[in-house]
Amino acid sequence: MTQELRFDGKVVIVTGAGNGLGRSHALMFGARGAKVVVNDLGGGIHGGGQSSSAADKVVAEIKALGGEAVANYDSVEHGDKIVKTALDAFGTVDIVINNAGILRDVSFQKMTTEDWDLIQKVHLKGSFSVTHAAWPIMRDKGYGRVLFTTSGAGIYGNFGQANYSAAKLGIYGLASTLAIEGRSKNIHVNTIAPIAGSRLTETIMPPEMIAALKPESVSPLVGWLCHESCQETSGLFEVGASYFSKLRWERSLGHVFGTNKNISIEDVANKWEKIGDFTDAEHPTTINDTFGVINAAIAHKSLGGNQFIDLDTASSASVVRECSYDERDLSLYALGVGAGADPLDAKELALIHEANENFCALPTYAVMQPANGIVQALYDGNGGLPGLNFGFDRVLHGEMYTEIKALLPSRAKLKNTYTLKAAYDKNPHAVTVLAISTTDETGEELAYNEFTAFVRGGGGWGGDRGPSGDANKPPERDADIVIEERIDPGQALLYRLSGDTNPLHVDPAFAKSFGYDKPILQGLCSFGYIGRHLIKACCDGDPRKFKSIRVRFAETVFPGDTLVTRIWKESDTRVLFEVSVKERGKLVIKGGVGEFFKDALVRKPRSAAVAAEQVNAASPDDVFSVVAAFIAEHPDLAAKTKTSFQFNLKGPDSQWIIDLKDGAGSCKAGKLDKPDVTIDLDSALIEKVMTSTLPEIQKLYFGGKIKIGGNVAASNKLTAVLGIDKNRYTKKAIAA
Numbered sequence: 092m093t094q095e096l097r098f099d100g101k102v103v104i105v106t107g108a109g110n111g112l113g114r115s116h117a118l119m120f121g122a123r124g125a126k127v128v129v130n131d132l133g134g135g136i137h138g139g140g141q142s143s144s145a146a147d148k149v150v151a152e153i154k155a156l157g158g159e160a161v162a163n164y165d166s167v168e169h170g171d172k173i174v175k176t177a178l179d180a181f182g183t184v185d186i187v188i189n190n191a192g193i194l195r196d197v198s199f200q201k202m203t204t205e206d207w208d209l210i211q212k213v214h215l216k217g218s219f220s221v222t223h224a225a226w227p228i229m230r231d232k233g234y235g236r237v238l239f240t241t242s243g244a245g246i247y248g249n250f251g252q253a254n255y256s257a258a259k260l261g262i263y264g265l266a267s268t269l270a271i272e273g274r275s276k277n278i279h280v281n282t283i284a285p286i287a288g289s290r291l292t293e294t295i296m297p298p299e300m301i302a303a304l305k306p307e308s309v310s311p312l313v314g315w316l317c318h319e320s321c322q323e324t325s326g327l328f329e330v331g332a333s334y335f336s337k338l339r340w341e342r343s344l345g346h347v348f349g350t351n352k353n354i355s356i357e358d359v360a361n362k363w364e365k366i367g368d369f370t371d372a373e374h375p376t377t378i379n380d381t382f383g384v385i386n387a388a389i390a391h392k393s394l395g396g397n398q399f400i401d402l403d404t405a406s407s408a409s410v411v412r413e414c415s416y417d418e419r420d421l422s423l424y425a426l427g428v429g430a431g432a433d434p435l436d437a438k439e440l441a442l443i444h445e446a447n448e449n450f451c452a453l454p455t456y457a458v459m460q461p462a463n464g465i466v467q468a469l470y471d472g473n474g475g476l477p478g479l480n481f482g483f484d485r486v487l488h489g490e491m492y493t494e495i496k497a498l499l500p501s502r503a504k505l506k507n508t509y510t511l512k513a514a515y516d517k518n519p520h521a522v523t524v525l526a527i528s529t530t531d532e533t534g535e536e537l538a539y540n541e542f543t544a545f546v547r548g549g550g551g552w553g554g555d556r557g558p559s560g561d562a563n564k565p566p567e568r569d570a571d572i573v574i575e576e577r578i579d580p581g582q583a584l585l586y587r588l589s590g591d592t593n594p595l596h597v598d599p600a601f602a603k604s605f606g607y608d609k610p611i612l613q614g615l616c617s618f619g620y621i622g623r624h625l626i627k628a629c630c631d632g633d634p635r636k637f638k639s640i641r642v643r644f645a646e647t648v649f650p651g652d653t654l655v656t657r658i659w660k661e662s663d664t665r666v667l668f669e670v671s672v673k674e675r676g677k678l679v680i681k682g683g684v685g686e687f688f689k690d691a692l693v694r695k696p697r698s699a700a701v702a703a704e705q706v707n708a709a710s711p712d713d714v715f716s717v718v719a720a721f722i723a724e725h726p727d728l729a730a731k732t733k734t735s736f737q738f739n740l741k742g743p744d745s746q747w748i749i750d751l752k753d754g755a756g757s758c759k760a761g762k763l764d765k766p767d768v769t770i771d772l773d774s775a776l777i778e779k780v781m782t783s784t785l786p787e788i789q790k791l792y793f794g795g796k797i798k799i800g801g802n803v804a805a806s807n808k809l810t811a812v813l814g815i816d817k818n819r820y821t822k823k824a825i826a827a
C-alpha cells in the first residue's frame with residue numbers, strides 16, 4: 092500500500108492529548124489532514140491539578156504543521172462537553188480516541204475506596220462518557236471509528252494495579268459490545284494495549300526502556316484502525332517499540348459429561364487435565380460460539396462421559412439408508428478418480444462410456460453411496476447414523492476397507508445398512524469403525540465396507556484404545572510394480588460431484604480453520620486412484636477381477652500431488668502396497684492390501700421386477716437384464732440357458748449378442764453366426780408400441796428408426812421398448 096492514508100475532513104477527538112501517547116496520536120491525525128480536538132485536563136498523573144497549557148501546546152504544534160485543532164480542558168467524565176467542543180468548532184465527530192488516564196498504584200491490601208473509585212471514574216466512566224456523547228452523531232451519519240486504550244495490566248493483571256486492571260479490562264468489555272452494536276452503522280471499535288514510555292510508565296520502567304518505547308511507534312496502529320479503509324472491528328492489539336500484534340481468546344476443547352449424569356467434584360478433578368488441554372484448541376469470537384458448545388452439551392443425552400461418539404449405538408440396531416445410482420453416476424465417479432486421462436485407453440473408456448460393450452462399474456464405486464450417507468449425517472452433526480455425534484470440523488477419513496460381493500450393476504437401488512462396529516479412545520482423539528453392508532433391490536449383497544473415522548478431539552472417555560501399530564507392512568525388498576500418476580489440481584472439485592461435498596476439499600477458509608494451508612484431497616478420491624492402479628497392475632485391467640482393498644490414510648494428499656503406488660505381490664490373488672507423494676516424499680497410504688478373484692465376476696440375470704424398471708436405460712447391462720429376465724420367465728428358454736444359450740438381438744442398423752450360461756452371461760455389440768434365437772427389432776412395431784404407450788418418449792427420442800450400440804439415444808429407445816412392453820414384443824419376435 093503506497094498511497095498516503097489521510098484523514099482530510101475527518102474530525103477527531105483525542106482525550107489526554109497533552110502528553111505522551113495522546114499527543115503523539117493528535118499530532119499524527121493533525122499532520123494527515125484531520126481536524127483535531129485536543130483534550131487534556133492538564134492534571135498530574137495521579138489525578139490532581141488542572142492546567143490548559145498542555146492542550147494549548149499541542150494545538151499550537153498541530154497548527155504549526157499546517158493542521159486544524161482546538162483545545163478542550165474538560166475531564167473525560169464530562170464527555171458531552173468535549174463532544175460539544177468538536178461540534179462547535181467543526182460541526183461533527185468522526186473519530187474518538189479514548190486515551191486519557193491516570194494511575195493510583197497501591198497494593199490491594201492498602202487500596203482505599205477512593206483509589207478504586209477515582210481510577211474507575213477516569214478510565215472506565217471517562218471512556219464511556221466521551222464515546223456515549225459521540226455515539227448518536229456517528230450512528231446518524233453511518234460512520235465512526237472508536238479506539239479504546241486498555242493495558243497489559245488489565246489483560247494479565249499486575250501487582251499494585253487492582254483498580255487500574257479492573258478498569259482497563261472493563262474498557263475491553265465495553266469495546267467488544269460497542270463493536271457489535273456499531274457494526275450495522277459502520278462504526279468500528281478497536282482496543283489497543285500500548286506499551287509506551289509515558290508519564291504513566293516512567294515511574295515503573297527503567298530510563299533506557301522508556302527511551303525505546305516511543306509513543307510515536309504506537310500511533311501508526313491507531314491511525315490505521317481509525318482509517319476509513321480499515322475494516323477491522325472488535326480487535327485487541329498489543330503494540331510498542333515497533334512491535335504490533337493481535338490478541339484473541341483461546342478455549343480448550345474441554346469435556347462434556349452429559350446432562351444425564353450428576354457431576355461430582357471428583358468427576359471434575361478426574362477430567363482436570365482434559366478440561367485444560369489446549370491441544371486442538373478453539374478460538375471463539377462471539378458469545379454464540381460459547382452457547383453453541385453449551386447447547387451441544389445440553390442436547391447430548393447418552394454420552395456416557397464423551398462428547399462426540401455415541402457409545403450407546405455401538406450395540407444398538409443398525410440404521411438403513413436407501414439410495415440409487417445409474418450409469419451417469421458411475422461415469423462421473425470414474426472421471427473423479429482419474430479415469431479417462433487418456434481418452435484412447437480402451438480399458439478405462441469402458442469405465443466411462445455407458446454404451447461401451449465392456450461398460451462396467453469401477454469396483455471402488457461400492458464405497459460411494461455408503462460414504463454419501465455419512466456425508467449427509469456429518470452435515471447434520473448427527474444424522475441418525477450410529478456413533479456419529481460430530482460434524483465436518485472434526486473428522487478425517489482414517490482407514491477404508493471395501494469388499495466386492497457381486498458385480499455392481501450399471502444402475503441399482505441400494506439399501507445400505509450401517510452398524511457401529513467399534514469406537515476406540517485414542518485420547519485425545521477417537522476412532523470409529525462403521526460397517527456398511529450394501530444390498531440391491533433383489534436383496535443380493537453387492538458390497539461390504541468398513542469406514543474408519545479419525546475424530547479429532549473426540550477421545551478421552553477412558554475407553555479401549557483398540558488396535559495399535561502399523562498393520563500389513565510390506566516386505567523389505569523393492570516393490571514388484573510401481574505406478575505413478577499425477578492427480579489433477581482441480582480433481583477434488585470434480586470428485587466432489589459424486590457426493591463428498593465436505594468443504595474441507597473445496598473451501599480454502601474452511602481448510603485453514605481445520606489447520607491446512609489449502610483444501611485437501613478427499614480420502615476416497617485417492618482410494619479410487621489406487622483402486623485403478625491395482626486393477627491395472629493386478630487384474631490385467633479387468634475391474635471384474637477386483638475383490639477387496641484395505642488402506643490407512645496416513646498423511647494428507649493434496650490435489651496436484653503425484654501418487655506413487657508401490658505393489659508387492661504375495662500371490663496371484665493378494666498384494667500389499669504403499670503409496671507416497673512424489674513431490675513431498677511422504678508416505679500417504681500405509682498398510683495397503685489388495686485381493687483379487689481368480690476369474691472375473693460374471694453378470695447374473697436380474698429379476699423380472701427389476702428388469703421392468705430398466706426403461707430408458709442405455710448400457711449393455713440393461714439390455715442384458717431385460718432379456719435375461721424375459722428368458723427367466725419362459726421355462727423353455729430358461730432350460731436352455733442351463734447349458735448355453737445365445738441369440739442375436741437385432742436392430743435395423745446394428746446388433747447385440749446375448750450369451751447366457753448357467754444363469755449368468757454377457758451382452759455385447761456384434762452378430763453371432765449361429766444364434767439359438769434371433770430377435771429382430773422391427774421399427775414399425777417399436778413405433779406402434781411407443782405411440783400407444785409413451786408418446787412423450789417417442790417425441791423426444793424416436794424418429795421411426797432405431798440404432799443400437801454406438802448411439803446412446805437409440806439405446807434408450809431400445810430398452811425402453813423392451814422394458815415397457817417386453818412380453819408383447821419379444822413373444823412375437825421369438826415366435827416369428
Ligand SMILES: CCCCCCC[C@@H](O)CC(=O)SCCNC(=O)CCNC(=O)[C@H](O)C(C)(C)COP(=O)(O)OP(=O)(O)OC[C@H]1O[C@@H](n2cnc3c(N)ncnc32)[C@H](O)[C@@H]1OP(=O)(O)O
Nearest residue numbers: 487488489517543544545559560593613614644645646647
Ligand atoms: C469416516 C467416513 C468418512 C466419509 C467421507 C467424508 C469425510 C471426508 O470428506 C473426509 C476426508 O476425506 S479427510 C481426507 C483423507 N484423510 C486424511 O487426509 C487423513 C490423513 N491422516 C493423517 O493426517 C493422520 O494419520 C491423522 C491426523 C489422522 C492422525 O495423525 P496423528 O494425530 O499424528 O496420530 P498418531 O499420533 O500417529 O496416532 C494416534 C493414534 O491414532 C491412530 N491413527 C493414526 N492415524 C490413523 C488413521 N489414519 N486412521 C485410524 N487410526 C489412526 C494411531 O494408530 C494411534 O493409535 P495407537 O497409539 O493406539 O497406535
